[in-house]
Amino acid sequence: QVTLSESGPALVKPTQTVTLTCTFSGFSVTTPGMCVSWIRQSPGKALEWLAHINWDDDKHYSTSLRTRLTISKDTSKNQVVLTMTNLDPVDTATYYCARVMIVPGTAPYNYYMDVWGKGTTVTVSS
Amino acid sequence: EIQMTQSPSSLSASVGDSVTITCRASQSVGNYLNWYQHKPGKAPKLLIYAASTLQSDVPSRFSGSGSRRDFTLTISSLQPEDFATYSCQQTYSMPFTFGPGTKVEIE
Numbered sequence: 001q002v003t004l005s006e007s008g009p010a011l012v013k014p015t016q017t018v019t020l021t022c023t024f025s026g027f028s029v030t031t032p033g034m035c036v037s038w039i040r041q042s043p044g045k046a047l048e049w050l051a052h053i054n055w056d057d058d059k060h061y062s063t064s065l066r067t068r069l070t071i072s073k074d075t076s077k078n079q080v081v082l083t084m085t086n087l088d089p090v091d092t093a094t095y096y097c098a099r100v101m102i103v104p105g106t107a108p109y110n111y112y113m114d115v116w117g118k119g120t121t122v123t124v125s126s
Numbered sequence: 127e128i129q130m131t132q133s134p135s136s137l138s139a140s141v142g143d144s145v146t147i148t149c150r151a152s153q154s155v156g157n158y159l160n161w162y163q164h165k166p167g168k169a170p171k172l173l174i175y176a177a178s179t180l181q182s183d184v185p186s187r188f189s190g191s192g193s194r195r196d197f198t199l200t201i202s203s204l205q206p207e208d209f210a211t212y213s214c215q216q217t218y219s220m221p222f223t224f225g226p227g228t229k230v231e232i233e
Contacts, residue, residue: 046225049221063127096170108218109217111222112172112175112217113160114172116171116172
């Protein structure tokens with residue numbers, strides 16, 4: 001059974017840095033074809049994709065947030081970590097991680113997010 | 127960056143109704159289009175991937191179609207548990223982008 005669980009601080013002050021951890025089980029992020037993405041949803045807003053890491057450590061970021069985000073993986077702990085710097089109240093959101101799979105035989109890769117964590121809520125306020 | 131739009135932004139329907147949600151990409155995404163269902167306080171759920179492939183354990187009343195720029199999600203006979211928000215997502219090119227969502231409410 002594949003599960004993912006997000007963790008991190010619930011309250012962060014403006015300008016601070018937040019580190020969010022996605023701890024997963026049931027798959028390995030070193031297996032070819034396995035990836036993890038981070039997504040967030042601010043109150044009343046749409047889902048917003050943030051960052052993605054592949055099994056081969058290829059990384060991709062949201063265009064608007066790329067200077068503030070870093071994604072990494074710790075394969076020994078089965079974790080993917082997202083760091084976001086210089087937080088602002090508009091970053092208040094529920095942050096999700098999701099396992100990302102690839103449709104076999106596709107080029108470019110046809111990705112889809114098949115299992116999501118329940119999310120962790122981060123509030124940015126002084 | 128590929129922009130995604132959805133229509134309608136919300137709709138009201140009754141149990142048993144058939145509903146269709148449309149999603150349009152700002153440029154062709156082939157069939158690199160996924161649909162998700164999400165409810166407040168719960169993890170989003172994958173319904174359809176590659177435009178028309180039903181995810182395992184998703185009821186067959188859900189179906190997806192389309193290619194290139196225009197896609198639809200159809201729920202053939204709405205059930206009480208289907209009242210939720212539905213979002214499309216393109217994965218043709220990074221950054222992945224989601225549509226703004228369509229909220230399906232009880233009439």
